[in-house]
Amino acid sequence: MVLITEELIRKRAEHNDGEISTLEELSLHQEDIEKIDNLQNWCRELKILYLQSNIISCIENLGKLKKLVYLNLALNNIEKLENLEGCESLEKLDLTLNFIGDLRDVTSLKYNYKLKQLFLVGNPCTDYEGYRQFVSTVLPHLQTLDGISITRSERIIASQSFPYYKDHVIQDYNEYRKRRMQQKLEESLSNANVLPPDLDNEQEVKQYWSRSTKHTPETRVQLAKDAQMMRERKKSSEEKNVGKPRMLFNSEGRPWNINEAKVEFKLIEDFDNNCLILDIAVYRYMDSSYLEVDVQPEYVKVLIKGKIFQIVLNHEILTEQSTAKRSTTTGHLVITMPLLQPMKLMKPANKEVNKIGEVGTTACKPSRREMLEIGSSKSMDFSCIAKRNEDVKERLKKSKDDRNLKCEEKIPSALFVDNSDVPPLE
Missing domain, CATH: 3.80.10.10 (Ribonuclease Inhibitor)
Known part of the structure; x- marks a missing residue:
C-alpha cells in the first residue's frame, strides 16, 4: 500500500x-x-x-x-x-x-x-x-x-x-447495485484461482498480462499489486545477478592498471620540469561533472561517467601540487603531477672491452624508456625524406629500362623457300 x-x-x-x-x-x-x-x-x-x-x-x-x-x-x-x-x-x-x-x-x-x-x-x-x-x-x-x-x-x-x-x-x-454485488462475488472467486506468473518464463508473463479481465475496482487493485510484486521480484533477481565488485588492488595492497572506459591515454615524463603528465582522451562532448579525479602518491584514479580508469606511476609524486585541467577544444583531461624527487638520467657508455682485451669504440644503442601510452605516434624523422626520394626515383628508372626491349630482325632458317606468288608484306 x-x-x-x-x-x-x-x-x-x-x-x-x-x-x-x-x-x-x-x-x-x-x-x-x-x-x-x-x-x-x-x-x-x-x-x-x-x-x-x-x-x-x-x-x-x-x-x-x-x-x-x-x-x-x-x-x-x-x-x-x-x-x-x-x-x-x-x-x-x-x-x-x-x-x-x-x-x-x-x-x-x-x-x-x-x-x-x-x-x-x-x-x-x-x-x-x-x-x-x-x-x-x-x-x-x-x-x-x-x-x-x-x-x-x-x-x-x-x-x-x-x-x-x-x-x-x-x-x-x-x-x-445487484449486478455489482454479483460482480464482487465472482471477482473474489476468480482472483483466488489466478496465480502470478513466473518471471523467468516470458511466454507465461505475456499470457498473464494479455488475458481478458472485467473492469472492476477489485481487478484494478489486484493488477496493481501484481505489478508491484513483479517489480520487486525483478529488482531482487537483478540484485542477485550483480557481478563481483571491481578489484582495484591486489592481495598485497598494490593498485592495478584498469581502463574500463577504453579511452586512449598518454603518460609523459617531463625531465625539464621534473613532473609526470597524464593526458586522457576523455569524450569530447561529455560534461565535466561526470569526471572524478583522485591523485595518490603512487597511482591516479579517474571516474569517467562511473567507469574506472586507474594507472600506476613509476615515481612518487606530490599530490598537493598536482593539477587537473580539461581542454575546451579536444575535451582531453590533462593531469600534471610534480615528482617528489628529481629523475636521474643515466648516460649510455660508448666504449666496451672486447674479448682480446683491446679497447674499441662500438655503436651503442641509447637506452629508451617504455612509455605507458596508447594512440598514434606523433614522431617523424624528416632527415631521411630526400634519401628515400632518390631511392624511389632510381627504382622507377631501372624498371622503365627493363621494359624498353630492343627490336632485332629475325634471321630465316636454311630450309626457307621464297614464294614469288605471295606479295611482299608492307
Missing part, C-alpha cells in the same frame, strides 16, 4: 524548492496511491491537485483545502462522490473513468457554488436514462458537464421533467 508521505510530496515539489507549506500545485499521478491523507494538513495553500491514475477508493481528507480550484481524480476506484463540501473554491472536478454508480451522490456538490465544470464520463451512472437532465437540475450553478455546455433551455426542460428522470435514475441504480 502506497501512502502519501512527506518525502513523496517534497520529491514532487521540486518546482517550489522542496517547500510544501506554500505549495500551490501538486502532481501525484501514477503512484499506486490507495488513500488520500496528510495533504490538508501539510499543503493548505493547494490550488491544483492531480491524483489521476491511482487506486484511490474513497474521497477523504480534503475538506481543509479551502483554496483548491482544480481536483483531478480520473482513473481511480471511486464508487461514491462525497466529502467535498469543504472545498469552497472548487471550480473544476474530474472524475473520469471511476466506478460511481449512485447518481444521487451528485447532490453533495450543491453547496460548492463555484463549481463550473464536472467530468463523469466513463462512470456507470452516465448510462442511466436522464443522467444529464438529473445533474443539470440538481447543480444549477454548473456550466459544463463532460465537456459539453449546459444551455439555459436544456436546464429549464430538465427541471420540468425532473421527477420522471429521478425515478429512472433510482431504478437504474438498483439494477446496477
Whole structure:
C-alpha cells in the first residue's frame, strides 16, 4: 500500500524548492496511491491537485483545502462522490473513468457554488436514462458537464421533467447495485484461482498480462499489486545477478592498471620540469561533472561517467601540487603531477672491452624508456625524406629500362623457300 508521505510530496515539489507549506500545485499521478491523507494538513495553500491514475477508493481528507480550484481524480476506484463540501473554491472536478454508480451522490456538490465544470464520463451512472437532465437540475450553478455546455433551455426542460428522470435514475441504480454485488462475488472467486506468473518464463508473463479481465475496482487493485510484486521480484533477481565488485588492488595492497572506459591515454615524463603528465582522451562532448579525479602518491584514479580508469606511476609524486585541467577544444583531461624527487638520467657508455682485451669504440644503442601510452605516434624523422626520394626515383628508372626491349630482325632458317606468288608484306 502506497501512502502519501512527506518525502513523496517534497520529491514532487521540486518546482517550489522542496517547500510544501506554500505549495500551490501538486502532481501525484501514477503512484499506486490507495488513500488520500496528510495533504490538508501539510499543503493548505493547494490550488491544483492531480491524483489521476491511482487506486484511490474513497474521497477523504480534503475538506481543509479551502483554496483548491482544480481536483483531478480520473482513473481511480471511486464508487461514491462525497466529502467535498469543504472545498469552497472548487471550480473544476474530474472524475473520469471511476466506478460511481449512485447518481444521487451528485447532490453533495450543491453547496460548492463555484463549481463550473464536472467530468463523469466513463462512470456507470452516465448510462442511466436522464443522467444529464438529473445533474443539470440538481447543480444549477454548473456550466459544463463532460465537456459539453449546459444551455439555459436544456436546464429549464430538465427541471420540468425532473421527477420522471429521478425515478429512472433510482431504478437504474438498483439494477446496477445487484449486478455489482454479483460482480464482487465472482471477482473474489476468480482472483483466488489466478496465480502470478513466473518471471523467468516470458511466454507465461505475456499470457498473464494479455488475458481478458472485467473492469472492476477489485481487478484494478489486484493488477496493481501484481505489478508491484513483479517489480520487486525483478529488482531482487537483478540484485542477485550483480557481478563481483571491481578489484582495484591486489592481495598485497598494490593498485592495478584498469581502463574500463577504453579511452586512449598518454603518460609523459617531463625531465625539464621534473613532473609526470597524464593526458586522457576523455569524450569530447561529455560534461565535466561526470569526471572524478583522485591523485595518490603512487597511482591516479579517474571516474569517467562511473567507469574506472586507474594507472600506476613509476615515481612518487606530490599530490598537493598536482593539477587537473580539461581542454575546451579536444575535451582531453590533462593531469600534471610534480615528482617528489628529481629523475636521474643515466648516460649510455660508448666504449666496451672486447674479448682480446683491446679497447674499441662500438655503436651503442641509447637506452629508451617504455612509455605507458596508447594512440598514434606523433614522431617523424624528416632527415631521411630526400634519401628515400632518390631511392624511389632510381627504382622507377631501372624498371622503365627493363621494359624498353630492343627490336632485332629475325634471321630465316636454311630450309626457307621464297614464294614469288605471295606479295611482299608492307
